[in-house]
Amino acid sequence: MSLLSLSNVSVRYGRLTAVRGVTFTLAEGEVLFITGPNGAGKSSLLRAIAGVTPPAGGRVDFADHDITGEAPEDIARLGLSMVPEGRDVFGSLTIEENLMVGTGMHAATRGWRARAATELEAVYATFPILKERRHSQAGLLSGGQQQMLVIGRALMTTPRLVAIDEPSLGLAPNITDQVYERLIALRAERKLTLLIVEQSSTRAMMIGGRMMLMRGGEIVLDGDARALGQSEAMQAAYFGYGDH
Amino acid sequence: MGGLMQVVFDALSLGSLYALGALGIALIFGVMRLVNFAHGDVIAFCVFALLWPSVDAVAIIFAGNLPWFLLIPFTLAVGAGLSVLSEVVVFRRFRRVNPATMMIASFALGFVIRYFLLMLFSSRPKSILLLPGLSQPVEIFGARIPLLQLITILVTIAVLIGLTAFLRRTRFGLEMRAAAENFTMARMLGVRANRVIMGAFALSGALAAAIALILGSQTGTANIMMGASVMLMAFIATVIGGMGSLAGAVIAGFALGAIATVMQVILPPDARAFRDAFVYGAVILVLIFRPQGLLAARGTRERV
Numbered sequence: 001m002s003l004l005s006l007s008n009v010s011v012r013y014g015r016l017t018a019v020r021g022v023t024f025t026l027a028e029g030e031v032l033f034i035t036g037p038n039g040a041g042k043s044s045l046l047r048a049i050a051g052v053t054p055p056a057g058g059r060v061d062f063a064d065h066d067i068t069g070e071a072p073e074d075i076a077r078l079g080l081s082m083v084p085e086g087r088d089v090f091g092s093l094t095i096e097e098n099l100m101v102g103t104g105m106h107a108a109t110r111g112w113r114a115r116a117a118t119e120l121e122a123v124y125a126t127f128p129i130l131k132e133r134r135h136s137q138a139g140l141l142s143g144g145q146q147q148m149l150v151i152g153r154a155l156m157t158t159p160r161l162v163a164i165d166e167p168s169l170g171l172a173p174n175i176t177d178q179v180y181e182r183l184i185a186l187r188a189e190r191k192l193t194l195l196i197v198e199q200s201s202t203r204a205m206m207i208g209g210r211m212m213l214m215r216g217g218e219i220v221l222d223g224d225a226r227a228l229g230q231s232e233a234m235q236a237a238y239f240g241y242g243d244h
Numbered sequence: 245m246g247g248l249m250q251v252v253f254d255a256l257s258l259g260s261l262y263a264l265g266a267l268g269i270a271l272i273f274g275v276m277r278l279v280n281f282a283h284g285d286v287i288a289f290c291v292f293a294l295l296w297p298s299v300d301a302v303a304i305i306f307a308g309n310l311p312w313f314l315l316i317p318f319t320l321a322v323g324a325g326l327s328v329l330s331e332v333v334v335f336r337r338f339r340r341v342n343p344a345t346m347m348i349a350s351f352a353l354g355f356v357i358r359y360f361l362l363m364l365f366s367s368r369p370k371s372i373l374l375l376p377g378l379s380q381p382v383e384i385f386g387a388r389i390p391l392l393q394l395i396t397i398l399v400t401i402a403v404l405i406g407l408t409a410f411l412r413r414t415r416f417g418l419e420m421r422a423a424a425e426n427f428t429m430a431r432m433l434g435v436r437a438n439r440v441i442m443g444a445f446a447l448s449g450a451l452a453a454a455i456a457l458i459l460g461s462q463t464g465t466a467n468i469m470m471g472a473s474v475m476l477m478a479f480i481a482t483v484i485g486g487m488g489s490l491a492g493a494v495i496a497g498f499a500l501g502a503i504a505t506v507m508q509v510i511l512p513p514d515a516r517a518f519r520d521a522f523v524y525g526a527v528i529l530v531l532i533f534r535p536q537g538l539l540a541a542r543g544t545r546e547r548v
Binding site: 050052071072073076077081082084088090091092093097098100101102104105107153154157 | 415418419421422425426428429430431432433434435436437
């Protein structure tokens with residue numbers, strides 16, 4: 001049963017087409033890397049799925065709902081949590097406040113406060129540094145800590161799918177390792193479905209799972225990350241030579 | 245000593261009005277980057293809501309005769325209601341366009357409100373007696389202060405404490421602060437855009453109503469232009485405070501009140517007529533050295 005399915009999705013900004021006719025499905029529990037060079041339309045695709053930039057054409061289904069053109073808050077409330085590029089922490093809020101913002105979506109259900117408190121402890125257990133600094137302003141955290149905060153913040157909404165845009169952007173390699181280590185552990189613990197956008201395919205090849213390569217707004221390759229990574233088609237598509 | 249205290253209380257009560265006005269503007273700017281020029285007309289509307297429509301020179305006081313414990317909630321509800329209505333009817337449609345278009349829409353809305361009042365009440369100022377009994381003086385530290393001035397200051401302090409507690413301690417306040425900093429991100433975390441924006445408008449409208457009550461009782465007149473003078477200073481206070489920074493708006497509001505009052509005292513009598521020119525001069529000086537305002541709000545900073 002697929003959790004997320006896109007059919008023929010396109011995204012336009014004025015006259016510029018950033019994504020053209022993207023179709024794929026993502027099953028519950030799967031890990032999907034979307035890689036590709038700068039400007040391939042990866043972030044635009046994520047923004048369309050999250051409802052930030054409504055698709056210009058096509059259809060997006062998530063958890064048995066047609067979410068095409070729905071508001072971001074409604075999509076988030078269905079269990080699709082987006083971690084955008086550039087670690088958008090609320091800098092003037094404390095770490096704990098950042099984490100709590102998303103729990104309001106469950107405020108209509110019984111016992112949500114108790115569950116939010118449990119969830120908070122779970123996030124603190126995964127990222128102890130956040131607990132240590134929970135009352136300090138999020139804007140004062142280092143890049144790696146902010147990345148952990150936004151992942152933790154996404155988890156606080158108890159999502160079914162987490163979509164992360166460039167978690168390694170601007171981070172030192174060893175910090176990126178830590179972030180990925182936690183992500184993979186979380187995935188096993190919570191049976192999370194992950195959609196990760198990265199410019200480079202190295203991570204995907206290290207971690208394994210499914211990988212798609214985007215170029216010029218289209219998906220040009222789709223397959224097992226390790227197998228794809230070593231193929232010549234990958235090299236060709238990535239660097240833009242060959243017949244594509 | 246008495247004279248000095250008099251100046252201090254004058255400055256505080258004038259600053260209170262500016263601070264309340266600036267807060268009303270900053271709240272809305274914070275969540276939707278709208279500079280709401282209709283805010284002053286909401287103030288005038290709240291005063292006229294207490295009267296029965298007539299173009300006669302003599303005001304027919306209607307709701308204004310309510311006892312204070314009904315009058316105050318009534319006026320606050322009128323302000324909040326009109327403000328929320330303007331969001332639903334006007335600003336919601338402009339949310340995705342650029343801020344300049346929204347600002348012009350707010351000018352238009354202000355004119356609609358003003359001419360609506362003009363139609364019902366004529367442009368003649370009317371004398372009204374609102375909350376009588378507040379004009380009697382009380383003695384503090386040897387200065388004779390009108391009770392109303394004291395209440396203005398106390399009410400403003402209470403509003404500031406209440407608003408701070410609301411923003412810091414409640415879930416809705418947390419969502420508003422998050423939305424003010426990064427609206428899209430807040431929405432991606434399930435924060436409902438409409439709810440937050442309507443909440444900001446309701447709060448802003450209630451603040452306008454508070455100013456209406458204070459101005460109405462202070463001046464004893466109802467005038468369709470009465471919001472304009474306070475709002476001009478309040479706008480300046482929001483700019484100096486750093487657009488969208490609530491703390492900045494309040495601090496700048498009080499600072500402007502203080503500057504205006506002190507100038508009134510220290511300027512030679514011949515120059516007093518030009519007091520406002522000196523106040524604006526001081527504003528220009530501040531903006532030369534801190535163009536981003538005293539406390540720049542995070543959401544409005546340039547992203548690197």
